[in-house]
Amino acid sequence: MRSPTKRRRHLLAGLVAAALALTSCAIGGGSGGEEAGGPGAPATLRIGYQLIPNGDLIVKDQGWLEQALPDTKIIWSRFDSGGDVNTAMLSGAIDIGLAGSSPVARGLSAPLNIPYRVPWIFDVIGDNEALVVRKGITSIKELAGKRVAAPYSSTTHYSLLAALRDAGLSESQVDIVDMEPPDIQAAWQRGDIDGAYVWTPVLAELQKTGTTLITSRELAERGTLTADLAVVRNEFAERYPDVVRVWLQQQDRAVRLARSDPQAAAAAIARQLGITPEEAARQLGQLILLDGEQQRSAGYLGTPEAPGRLAETLRRTALFLHEQKKVDAVPGLDVFRNGLGTRELADAFAQ
Template sequence: MTHLVDRRRLLLGALGLAAAPALAACTGDPDPAPAGPGGAPKQLRIGYQLIPNGDLIVKDLGWLEAALPGTTVVWSKFDSGGDVNTAILAGSLDIGLAGSSPVARGLAAPLNIPYAVPWIFDVIGDNESLVVKPNISDLAGLAGKKIATPFSSTSHYSLLAALAGAGVPESSVKIIDLEPPEIQAAWQRGDIDGAYVWTPVLAELRKTGKVLTTSRELAGKGKLTADLAVVRTAFLQQYPQTLTTWIRQQDRAVKLVRSDKTAAAQAISRQLNLDADEAGAQLSELVLLDAAEQAGADYLGTPAAPGKLAENLHDAAEFLTAQGKLPAAPGLDAYRKGLAVQALADARTA
């Protein structure tokens, strides 16, 4: 694969270091986007990742640029949710993508990132899985094995959840912190026995390995993970109409997937440098939700009744706390306040 993705990692220390390449592509001024005509910002800075969901469709087809003619849209590629968190803390990004595990940490102390979740890009399904060498038959067989995953990512969260669910002590497995490109290289060299990772690297590992469990299976057991949009609180407050427009384009992309999957796959294939069939296959492994579904009780919900996404984030924080990855999980109310449900409601009625 030409493009290899690490989209969900949250930095555990030295917060600014890993984000330096991504920040170099962004403007450093905390608020470099004064209002232009009609109250829209002169510049909208978006952090995207190479994930086969609606965001790549919006980017490829130029819908946002057409919907915001007075705004310069700057698309900067990020490799991880941790880098997105860092960029928003620095005021160098307006809207970005981060997995539910990094967002659960971002809304907790000590980070307390001033952002909110206005959209669910996708619920992670079969596109994120645990793949092992063919001689390993079950999760119990991981004891003493080297398993790689990007630490503090949704994959890391899912790996620990899978081990806990199977009664396999985390300490009995040699869990190694590697980025997806490094995972692929280590797998090819025979340095690791397995990995919990996402596409497109996952697709390469599946060619010679065996899938033990998937994030879709774990979601069915209450360990849901997702790719979420995060928007700077200051941007949301200053430019609510722009965010409404952004949400509507994302909703449009989900509806294109349902009405014309061929066109959607072609857009994604151009962004990922894949053939359309492979892009379509990767797209099918995600669960995409339109605006009406996201307003349901299981997801973002409404201003009157925030949805279960807040509970999922809180559960993730408690799990990370139990694993020693987070000092303490904030109360459920912190995650309810972290859902920009009014923005979603405005987009549905605009």
């Protein structure tokens, strides 16, 4: 869900074209359109979502945005990866989207330099991404000389290298191979790999016969945070601050529902994913959800006066991507601090 494939890119081309055509008909262009939805509101709000069991799917399922913005048409477009969301942002096909921290770090770096900002953290990736190895391997240090798979430039690739580093292993000491999740599952079944750092649902298949050495939840507790982030185009955020405020409040509402009534939250997610409520509850429980107050803390987005450590996390991720030759240059920390939508977050939850 966080590393694009050729098939996904072909699907994206059609989706972007369709979204642009729809936008043109509805609001006369890809820049957010005329304020036909009422004072300070656009005629349409175009959202790029992914099938990740977090609060965004709850908001979509419950129709809260449609209720809160009755004069604005809400267009939900599904994407399969953060890379696809970046492409749609560059084309002007969506106003708000979901992308993993690795794609966002890439988007804020050269050559993309996407004019967007991060006003919300959908989730801190937890137990839904993990390093699974063959039975008999009991520590990360034992991976020296072993063959381990991960999709390159994804959040799991980043997490794998961090886990190796923490264990005292260099990248060169492990045979790391670039594979997409379906290929990882096939290679695991054939016995071609000794381990993989991957996400659900392939993760769950590997865990049936393998051993989990570390999860992204544990890495986050050690300071290596990966997350699913919201991105909003700068132009849209500046033109329609009230809409962004309403959007943020609905996301916070979803997090609070997940805490106060997890069964209702799981049922909403189950409908969106086409799975049982029990499985939806299990997947939801693997993520770390943060409410608006938590997101304003120093460890995450922070405040306009004191941007949070998410900026440092994004820059470290960008440095990793530069090593992987996925970005041409890594900007200074101020670029990533300016890329945090702290003003929008503060306005949405002003006392």
